[in-house]
Amino acid sequence: xxxxxxxxxxxxxxxxxxxxxxxxxxxxxxxxxxxxxxxxxxxxxxxxxxxxxxxxxxxxxxxxxxxxxxxxxxxxxxxxxxxxxxxxxxxxxxxxxxxxxxxxxxxxxxxxxxxxxxxxxxxxxxxxxxxxxxxxxxxxxxxxxxxxxxxxxxxxxxxxxxxxxxxxxxxxxxxxxxxxxxxxxxxxxxxxxxxxxxxxxxxxxxx
Numbered sequence: 742x743x744x745x746x747x748x749x750x751x752x753x754x755x756x757x758x759x760x761x762x763x764x765x766x767x768x769x770x771x772x773x774x775x776x777x778x779x780x781x782x783x784x785x786x787x788x789x790x791x792x793x794x795x796x797x798x799x800x801x802x803x804x805x806x807x808x809x810x811x812x813x814x815x816x817x818x819x820x821x822x823x824x825x826x827x828x829x830x831x832x833x834x835x836x837x838x839x840x841x842x843x844x845x846x847x848x849x850x851x852x853x854x855x856x857x858x859x860x861x862x863x864x865x866x867x868x869x870x871x872x873x874x875x876x877x878x879x880x881x882x883x884x885x886x887x888x889x890x891x892x893x894x895x896x897x898x899x900x901x902x903x904x905x906x907x908x909x910x911x912x913x914x915x916x917x918x919x920x921x922x923x924x925x926x927x928x929x930x931x932x933x934x935x936x937x938x939x940x941x942x943x944x945x946x947x948x
Contacts, residue, residue: 824845827845828865834876836876839869843862843881845858847884860896863893867898870919870934871918874922875924878931894912895941897912915938919931919935
């Protein structure tokens, strides 16, 4: 057993190490498992007295500080121009564009709700439900926190305002398209969407 004079020195307390890793994981949200895994190894190394691995602690703490120093400011609030730039690609069924519209829609739910971004993105995504139903449902499943299905699926665009039969026909077309998707992983999202479309169709029949 090593005595107090030759024992491996404790560079950092494990709680401090884990806190630093938490900061890093927050900034690198796509790789938190890596940070926590390395943290666990570092703590275990310290407790085991492995002097050679003690440098892992320093590396993690330095990386945490670097993450804090390099953190960028929050992205600017989305604009309607941001939405319009994705419109053509989204209507063509490009997965990244449709996912991008959902992300803009989520960001529009900030401290100050951007109604314009929400309305334009809902109008485009509603059409995507008819044109690319599976891709739409995949993106919608990821976006569960910001569903607002009534606005998302029921927005038929300004060209159909006060045209109740035409709106009902568009909503029926969206419902028929979503019915073609039978993937088990999307069934819950699909059924919730179908229920909302059925309600919207009923409202258009009896405005």
